[in-house]
Amino acid sequence: MGVRELGLPERLTATGELPSRVTIWEVGPRDGLQNEAATVPVDVKLEFLDRLAGAGLTTLEATSFVHPKWVPQLADAEELLGRLDRRPGVRYPVLVPNERGLDRAVAAGVGHIAVFGSATETFAKRNLNTSVDGQFAMFEPVLARARAEGMEVRGYLSMCFGDPWEGVVSAEQVVRVGKRLLDLGCSQLSLGDTIGVATAGQVERLIDAFVAAGVGVDALAVHFHDTYGQALANTLAALRRGVSTVDSSAGGLGGCPYAESATGNLATEDLVWMLDGLGIEHGADLDALVATSTWMAQRLGRPSPSRVVKALAG
Template identity: 75%
Template sequence: MNGGRARALPMVIRDPALPDEVTIYEVGARDGLQNEAAVVPVEVKAEFLQRLARAGLKVVEATSFVHPRWVPQLADAADLLRTMVRVDGVDYPVLVPNERGLDRALAAGVRHIAIFASATETFAKRNLNRTLDEQFAMFAPVVERARMEGLRVRGYVSMCFGDPWEGAVAPAQVAAVGRRLVEMGCDQLSLGDTIGTGTPAHVDAVLDACAADGVRIRQIAVHFHDTYGQALANTLTALRRGVTTVDASAGGLGGCPYAESATGNLATEDLVWMLDGMGIRHGVDLDALVATSTWMAAQLGRPSPSNVVRALAHS
């Protein structure tokens, strides 16, 4: 704070058409750090996770068991899970790409996993070395085993709103992929705007298609990138449709290592500011979260791209 002034707060105006409470699914430690040019030390990652949890986030995606050759920034996944200090009441999901990744997750005591599917043929081939249909054969045994072990399973669907190689993606195609993941046993679908090209009307169209294909709104989470400044507008559209889980990344960290046009995720602080202004409960201490993102930005050697972090860190 400067000169003893209280920090700015949004005016709270409650819209009864919006959810009373939203779960923020924090992805900064995995989706955020996987795109860094340099490998972040495991002790820094562990402290980051602890700070995020202490700030009140109840779902903090910890890491990924993808092969180190593909994402070297997360090669320390087992070490991180072994050394990190868990906060009571906080869920720490882990991304797994295949059965070998599931084996490693089970050995580490993980209770919540995520798989990462594609809504498009080209990205499935580039990211998974599978066709759009073949990816389901790869995921089916992972989901089946995970459910038998009592794990919760999230299904990410990437390129839901646009693909850098294929262009526009038909909402019905997104819905078909999502339906197959739900039928396979995924508890939740995270619909990803991987390159950030979606707009509010497009979000409505994708949610309409999902509903028409039998995917319930309560099963859907949204994962928006802010490449073209649309992430908050798209999130608000999803909230108005009844979505109550929103993916976000502390400080706006992240992108996608397989899609160069995928810039930062929706910043968790920007999301929290909007939710606060609408009187929607989320459980996060914004000041603690801003301090965490400011600290992490210093570890990475660059300022946070989050508008709220920039505003509050210098207020």
């Protein structure tokens, strides 16, 4: 059953305290698929990207140049980008872990990259094999070269609310590390709840702490996992603080290969349903997204965890 058949208004009038429009940063093709055990054929990935663009999404994180040893699912990055039919008005950023990854991105003609950092020492060690301070020695030449190449650079910051080895992460620690990424030249910082433990109050306090430290809310994005069922509540808290870029994954695909307790990302369809109810523009076609996630679920051999997909496709 589609949205229109439900007899509900597709959009209400937005309140003044919310952004009038939200950019949906779709991470399904990269973050959503990277942890799949069975190899997803490149033709399926290309059709996934094309369907998502056809559904009105304008930022699609396409793949990653992480070494295939660490993320075998994305070993086809060069082939995918070489065959990708880029739609006008759609950005296709890729994740770049180091200078070797940047070399590959430059060779592939990528114009928008992202780097991935950690707010905590333990996760930095386990994920990047370095320390929180040491990761910046790796990021600095990447960002310098990328900016010289005219690329836009986004920074992901993981473990912003809780770490499975260190517990609750203080806002002060996250702000300290996040500001360093912005100071290096990242145009946007995505605050990641990597294991899905954040609550709305934590989200508000962290965003307030960044603003108090002189970081404009327009430089912040949010990336929530739904381990404790709090992703939508946390997103709403961020919206009420003025954040207008939200990461999500079609069908709720994804997890984290370095944090076993993490479940899927916030589902794009669940996000769109909420945004429609709040009267916030986003440009996506919900019925087309549901059809896309249903199609991908069939390719993966299991149902989508998105509640909106289940409700509308059921």
